[in-house]
Amino acid sequence: xKTTRVMGKExxxxxxxxxxxxxxxxxxxxxxxxxxxxxxxxxPPTKPxxxxxxxxxxxxxNHPEAWPVDAITIGGVTYSKDMAIGxxxxxxxGDKFRTxxxxxxxxxxxxxxxxxxxxxxxxxxxxxxxxxADNAGSRPVKANSPAWQGKESGEYWYEKLDSYNNGFExxxxxx
Numbered sequence: 001x002k003t004t005r006v007m008g009k010e011x012x013x014x015x016x017x018x019x020x021x022x023x024x025x026x027x028x029x030x031x032x033x034x035x036x037x038x039x040x041x042x043x044p045p046t047k048p049x050x051x052x053x054x055x056x057x058x059x060x061x062n063h064p065e066a067w068p069v070d071a072i073t074i075g076g077v078t079y080s081k082d083m084a085i086g087x088x089x090x091x092x093x094g095d096k097f098r099t100x101x102x103x104x105x106x107x108x109x110x111x112x113x114x115x116x117x118x119x120x121x122x123x124x125x126x127x128x129x130x131x132x133a134d135n136a137g138s139r140p141v142k143a144n145s146p147a148w149q150g151k152e153s154g155e156y157w158y159e160k161l162d163s164y165n166n167g168f169e170x171x172x173x174x175x
Contacts, residue, residue: 053174054167057102060109061088068112074104075132095140096148096155097132103161104128110165121169124160131157 060067064081071080079087088102107125131154135141141148148154167173 054110054165054170055106055174056165057088057106059174060106061085061102067109069109072105072108074101074108075129075134075136077136093140094142096143096145096158097135097139097141100128100132100154100158100161103158103165104132106165107161121160121164124157124164127152128154128157128161 064085067081069081071078072084073079084105087098088105090098092098104125107121107128111121111125135147135154138147141154146153150156163169165173
């Protein structure tokens with residue numbers, strides 16, 4: 001009987017140790033999940049090796065050979081590379097559409113070329129696409145118009161894209 005009892009205690013101690021290890025593993029797993037949930041982002045996939053920095057609108061309009069696409073759709077309108085560069089080269093001239101458009105083109109090209117893993121920029125890109133679609137027919141968009149100023153207006157999305165394109169959001173800028 002004593003032998004059985006001793007073996008029973010050994011089994012109980014081993015069982016407690018196994019349970020303690022499982023509990024530690026469970027707690028660590030929950031901590032890892034809660035920190036991922038707190039940021040709202042899963043870990044990023046590996047970025048392409050050719051991507052080391054962000055490019056500005058100035059880079060993209062002066063380096064058409066670097067464009068990863070021949071045409072780009074903005075606000076439901078497809079622009080050839082030459083057409084998009086032509087609009088990017090137009091002076092703003094009181095039309096804030098021409099301020100946002102180059103920043104959006106650069107962000108689209110940066111995302112397709114370099115940083116598809118930088119998830120937070122997609123909100124700004126989608127909102128800027130919508131803004132372009134909503135305001136393309138009411139040009140020129142004046143700087144003092146409600147479409148340009150205010151929370152989540154054209155200016156707001158321009159500033160987000162400009163920050164991204166200049167390397168303050170995901171990757172450092174190249175130029």
